[in-house]
Amino acid sequence: MKYKSQKVAYWFFATCMLLLSLQIIYGFIMGFARIGYDGLHEFIPFNAARATHTNLLVVWLLTGFMGAAHFIIPDESGREIYSVKLAYIQLVSLIVVGVTAIIGFHLNWWEGRKFLEIPRPLDFLVVINVLTFLFNIGMTVWKGKKFSTTGIVLYLGLLAAALLYLPGMIYFHNQTLDSYFRWWVVHLWVEGVWELIMGSILSYLLIKLTGVDREVIEKWLYVIVGLTFLSGILGTGHHYYFIGTPKYWLWIGGIFSALEPLAFLGMALFAINMYRKSGRVHPNKASLYWTIGCAIMSFVGAGFLGFAHTLPQVNLYTHGTLVTAMHGHLAFWGAYAMIVLAIISYALPLLTGRKLWNNMTSLLAFWISNIGMLGMTGAFAVAGIAQVYLERKLGMDFMVVQREIEVHFIGLLFAATLFTIGIILYIYNFIKFGIPSDEVLLPEDSSDDLQFLNENA
C-alpha cells in the first residue's frame, strides 16, 4: 500500500468475512427448515432467518464497498484518508446498528418490508452512519491531488446509493404505493447504482492487474455505466407488472429489462478483452481469477438468469416463486459478492506485505465456492420450475407442491456445503495473511513483484 490510512480497509474486510460466515449459517437454518428440520422454529422462525440472511448480505456487501472505497480512494486521489478516526467510528457504529437490527429480528421487531426489514429508528442511524462515511470519503476526494474517473464514479455510486435509501423511508397505507417506492431502493440499488460501484472497482482492478491504459479502461467504464442506467432505470418496471400499477409497465418493464443484460455482457467482454491486452504479468493470480470470474458470473447470474424470467408473459407464472431465489443467489454472488472478494484478494498482500499470492488454498477457494454456488442455483432452478408448473399451471395446493419439491432442497444443502467449504478456505487464507503492517508502505509499481511483458520480450 502507498498510504498508511489504507489500512482502515482491512478492518472493513475483516467485518465482511465475519458477516458472510453468519449469513451462510442462517442460509443453512432455512435450508433445513425447508426439508422439515425446523427445530429452531421457536427461537429463529423462518421470517427471522430469512431477514437476517438477506440483511447480512446487504450489510457485508456495503461494508465491502466501504472497505474498497477506503483502499481505492486514497490511491486514486493521491492522499491519505481525511480522518482515520472517523473511519473507525463509522465502522464500529455500523456494526452496532447491524447487530441491534439482527437481535431485534429475533425479538419480532420489524419494519417488515422485504429487504427493508430493519425498524424505522435504526433507519435514521443508518442514514447518519452513511453520511459520515460519505463525508469522510468525500473530503478525501475533494482535497485530493487528482480526480480520476474511477474514483469519481465510485463516489457517485456510493452517494446515489445513500440518496436512494430515502424513498424507502416514506410510509404508505396503500400496499401498492408502498411496494412502488420500496423498489426505488431495492431495484435502483442492485440494478443501478451498485453497478456503478461494481464497475468502478472492476476498472480499478483491471487497471492494476492488466496495466492497460487508464484512458481506455475508463472510457469503457462510462459506456458500461451508461448502458446500466439506460436499461436499469426504466427496467424498474419489471417490478411493476402485478402490484396494482398501470398496464403500460408491462411494456416498459419488459422492453427495458430485456436490455439489462447488455450492461453485464459489456462488463464481461470488457474484462476479458482488457485481460487479453494485458501488458504485465501480475503475481496476484487469485485476484485476477475473482475479477474476471466476477465479470462472467454477473452476466450469467444477473444478466442471463434475470432475463430468463423478466418477460411479462413468463413472469406472470414465475412471480413470487423459487425461480426468483434462483436468480437472486447467482446474481448477488456473481455481481457483488465476487467483486468484494476480488478487491479483498487484491488488497490483502499489499496491506499486510505477505506475498501469499497463489497458494493452493486461494485458488481452491475460488473454484469450490463457484461450483457450489452454481449447484445451489441449479437446485433452486429445478425446485422453482417444478413449483411453477405444479402450483401455477396445474393449480395444486401450495403445501402439497412444497412437499413434492423438498427433495431438491437436499440437493441445495449439498451444494451449499460445497460452497461453504470454498468460503472457509477463503477465510482461512484471509486469516493467514495476518493484520496490516506499516512496514509495507510503498507503491505497488515500485516493488519488483510485477513483471512487464515488454521488458521480458
Add this chain to the structure above:
Amino acid sequence: MLSKSQAKLFFISGTLLFTVLLLILTVDTLRQVPIQTRESNLSEEVKRGKLLWDKNNCMGCHTIMGEGAYYAPELTKVYDRRGPEWMKVFIKDPQAMFPGERKMTKYNFTDAEINDLIAFFKWIGEVDLNGFPAKPTLAVSINSLPTSVDNSSIPQPAKFKSLCMACHSLSGVGGKVGPALDGVGRKFNSEYLHKWISNPSEVKPGTAMPKLELTEEEKNEIVKFLGAI
C-alpha cells in the same frame, strides 16, 4: 471509435433522460393507482391490518401480490380462497389447523386485530393486479371422482361451507388436504360423526384434523348434513 468524452456524454445524457422519464411515469402512476387499487375502500381497519402485516414481517414467509418469501402460501386471494370464518380460526392457532406440517408462529392477536388483518386481505384481493395470479391453465379436476349421489342440491350449513370445505371436498369441489366427504354419511353413524368433529384426536390420536370451535347447534347441523349426503 468512441472517445472518452463521448462516452461520458452518453452516460450523463442517458442517465438524465431516463431519470426524467421515470419521474414522469411515476407522476402518472400516482394518478392512476387510487382508481386501480380502489383506494376508497382503504378503511381504517385495512390500514391497521397493513401495519400488523408489516410489524410482524409476514412477508418473511408469505408472499402478497407475489412479493415476499416463498416459504408459506401466497395470500393475495386468500380472502376468496378461504373466507373470513376459516381465516379467523386459522390465525388463532395456525399449527392446530395443519399439525405436523410447516410451522407458522402463533401471534396471539386479539379478535379486533384479526378483523383488521382480514380487512387488509379483503382489500388486497380486490386490487386490479393486471391478471395476477394467473388462472392455472393446465388445471384438470383431479378431485372430481364420480359419485352416485349428486350432493349439490342439498344446502350446506354456513360453518360447513366456510370451515370444512377448506380442507375437504364434495362432488370434486373444495379443499384437497383432507379426504373427500362424498358418501361419508353412509359410512358412519351420526353419533360417531358428532364425536369426531367435537374432538378428532380423541377418536384417532395423531390425526391432522383440528379441533374446531363450534357450538352444539352448529355441530348438530353439520352432522345432520353429513348424514344426508
